[in-house]
Amino acid sequence: MTKQEIRQKQQRVKLKVRKGDFVRIISGKDKGQEGFVAQVLPDKQKVIVLQPNEEDPDRPLPLNAAVKHKKARFQGEKSARLRIPVPIHISNVMVLDPKTKEPTRVGRRLQDGKLVRYAKKSGERIPDAPVMEKE
Numbered sequence: 341m342t343k344q345e346i347r348q349k350q351q352r353v354k355l356k357v358r359k360g361d362f363v364r365i366i367s368g369k370d371k372g373q374e375g376f377v378a379q380v381l382p383d384k385q386k387v388i389v390l391q392p393n394e395e396d397p398d399r400p401l402p403l404n405a406a407v408k409h410k411k412a413r414f415q416g417e418k419s420a421r422l423r424i425p426v427p428i429h430i431s432n433v434m435v436l437d438p439k440t441k442e443p444t445r446v447g448r449r450l451q452d453g454k455l456v457r458y459a460k461k462s463g464e465r466i467p468d469a470p471v472m473e474k475e
Contacts, residue, residue: 363375
Protein backbone atom coordinates (compact mmCIF):
# COMPACT_ATOMS: atom_id res chain seq x y z
CA MET A 341 0.00 0.00 0.00
CA THR A 342 1.42 3.38 -0.98
CA LYS A 343 1.45 6.52 1.15
CA GLN A 344 -1.16 8.11 -1.12
CA GLU A 345 -3.57 5.18 -0.69
CA ILE A 346 -3.12 5.31 3.11
CA ARG A 347 -3.82 9.06 3.12
CA GLN A 348 -6.98 8.55 1.04
CA LYS A 349 -8.25 5.90 3.45
CA GLN A 350 -7.74 8.26 6.38
CA GLN A 351 -9.62 11.09 4.64
CA ARG A 352 -12.96 9.28 4.51
CA VAL A 353 -15.72 11.79 3.83
CA LYS A 354 -19.22 11.14 5.15
CA LEU A 355 -21.45 11.37 2.09
CA LYS A 356 -24.78 13.21 2.11
CA VAL A 357 -26.33 10.96 -0.57
CA ARG A 358 -27.54 7.43 0.13
CA LYS A 359 -28.78 4.56 -1.96
CA GLY A 360 -32.48 5.03 -2.74
CA ASP A 361 -32.49 8.85 -2.43
CA PHE A 362 -34.33 10.83 -5.08
CA VAL A 363 -31.93 13.33 -6.67
CA ARG A 364 -31.79 15.93 -9.45
CA ILE A 365 -28.74 16.21 -11.70
CA ILE A 366 -27.53 19.83 -11.54
CA SER A 367 -24.78 19.77 -14.17
CA GLY A 368 -23.67 17.75 -17.16
CA LYS A 369 -25.45 16.42 -20.22
CA ASP A 370 -28.50 15.25 -18.22
CA LYS A 371 -28.91 18.49 -16.25
CA GLY A 372 -32.43 18.83 -14.79
CA GLN A 373 -33.24 15.10 -14.94
CA GLU A 374 -34.52 13.42 -11.78
CA GLY A 375 -34.02 9.86 -10.64
CA PHE A 376 -33.01 7.69 -7.72
CA VAL A 377 -29.59 6.61 -6.55
CA ALA A 378 -29.06 2.96 -7.42
CA GLN A 379 -25.49 2.66 -6.17
CA VAL A 380 -23.04 4.79 -4.18
CA LEU A 381 -19.29 4.51 -4.78
CA PRO A 382 -17.82 6.19 -1.65
CA ASP A 383 -14.15 5.67 -2.58
CA LYS A 384 -14.60 7.59 -5.84
CA GLN A 385 -17.31 9.92 -4.43
CA LYS A 386 -19.65 8.97 -7.28
CA VAL A 387 -23.22 7.70 -7.63
CA ILE A 388 -25.15 5.81 -10.29
CA VAL A 389 -28.55 7.39 -10.95
CA LEU A 390 -31.48 5.55 -12.57
CA GLN A 391 -34.85 6.90 -13.69
CA PRO A 392 -38.10 4.99 -13.10
CA ASN A 393 -39.50 3.45 -16.29
CA GLU A 394 -43.29 3.67 -16.73
CA GLU A 395 -43.40 1.07 -19.53
CA ASP A 396 -41.38 -1.59 -17.70
CA PRO A 397 -41.11 -0.89 -13.93
CA ASP A 398 -38.63 -3.76 -13.46
CA ARG A 399 -36.06 -2.14 -15.79
CA PRO A 400 -35.26 1.47 -14.81
CA LEU A 401 -33.57 3.73 -17.37
CA PRO A 402 -30.00 4.87 -16.66
CA LEU A 403 -29.22 8.58 -16.49
CA ASN A 404 -25.81 9.80 -17.69
CA ALA A 405 -25.64 6.67 -19.84
CA ALA A 406 -22.94 5.63 -22.29
CA VAL A 407 -23.92 3.66 -25.38
CA LYS A 408 -22.10 0.39 -25.92
CA HIS A 409 -22.49 -1.35 -29.26
CA LYS A 410 -22.83 -5.13 -29.12
CA LYS A 411 -22.11 -6.87 -32.41
CA ALA A 412 -23.99 -10.03 -33.39
CA ARG A 413 -21.77 -13.08 -32.95
CA PHE A 414 -24.03 -15.77 -34.39
CA GLN A 415 -26.31 -15.89 -37.40
CA GLY A 416 -29.64 -15.64 -35.53
CA GLU A 417 -28.43 -13.01 -33.05
CA LYS A 418 -29.04 -9.28 -33.56
CA SER A 419 -26.67 -6.41 -32.95
CA ALA A 420 -27.72 -3.99 -30.21
CA ARG A 421 -26.97 -0.60 -28.68
CA LEU A 422 -26.85 -1.01 -24.91
CA ARG A 423 -27.23 1.98 -22.56
CA ILE A 424 -24.85 1.51 -19.64
CA PRO A 425 -25.06 3.83 -16.60
CA VAL A 426 -21.93 5.89 -15.95
CA PRO A 427 -21.20 7.13 -12.41
CA ILE A 428 -21.79 10.84 -11.71
CA HIS A 429 -19.75 12.80 -9.17
CA ILE A 430 -21.67 13.55 -5.98
CA SER A 431 -21.18 17.29 -6.45
CA ASN A 432 -23.29 17.12 -9.63
CA VAL A 433 -26.45 15.82 -7.90
CA MET A 434 -28.70 17.29 -5.21
CA VAL A 435 -31.11 15.42 -2.96
CA LEU A 436 -34.79 16.36 -3.45
CA ASP A 437 -36.66 17.84 -0.50
CA PRO A 438 -39.37 15.35 0.62
CA LYS A 439 -41.84 18.21 1.22
CA THR A 440 -41.42 20.48 -1.85
CA LYS A 441 -39.67 18.07 -4.30
CA GLU A 442 -37.06 20.79 -4.95
CA PRO A 443 -33.27 20.31 -4.70
CA THR A 444 -31.89 21.02 -1.24
CA ARG A 445 -28.74 20.70 0.77
CA VAL A 446 -28.57 17.99 3.40
CA GLY A 447 -27.71 18.50 7.06
CA ARG A 448 -27.43 16.22 10.07
CA ARG A 449 -28.82 16.69 13.56
CA LEU A 450 -29.44 14.65 16.66
CA GLN A 451 -33.05 13.57 17.01
CA ASP A 452 -34.15 11.11 19.70
CA GLY A 453 -30.52 10.15 20.30
CA LYS A 454 -29.94 9.32 16.62
CA LEU A 455 -28.13 11.29 13.93
CA VAL A 456 -30.69 11.92 11.15
CA ARG A 457 -30.50 13.73 7.83
CA TYR A 458 -32.74 16.72 7.16
CA ALA A 459 -33.46 19.05 4.23
CA LYS A 460 -31.96 22.49 4.81
CA LYS A 461 -34.73 24.29 2.84
CA SER A 462 -37.77 22.99 4.71
CA GLY A 463 -36.20 21.49 7.83
CA GLU A 464 -38.07 18.26 7.02
CA ARG A 465 -36.42 14.96 7.97
CA ILE A 466 -35.21 12.97 4.95
CA PRO A 467 -36.53 9.44 5.44
CA ASP A 468 -34.31 6.46 4.82
CA ALA A 469 -35.36 5.33 1.37
CA PRO A 470 -36.59 1.80 0.81
CA VAL A 471 -33.51 0.19 -0.70
CA MET A 472 -33.90 -1.98 -3.76
CA GLU A 473 -33.46 -5.60 -2.76
CA LYS A 474 -31.70 -8.18 -4.90
CA GLU A 475 -33.57 -11.40 -5.36
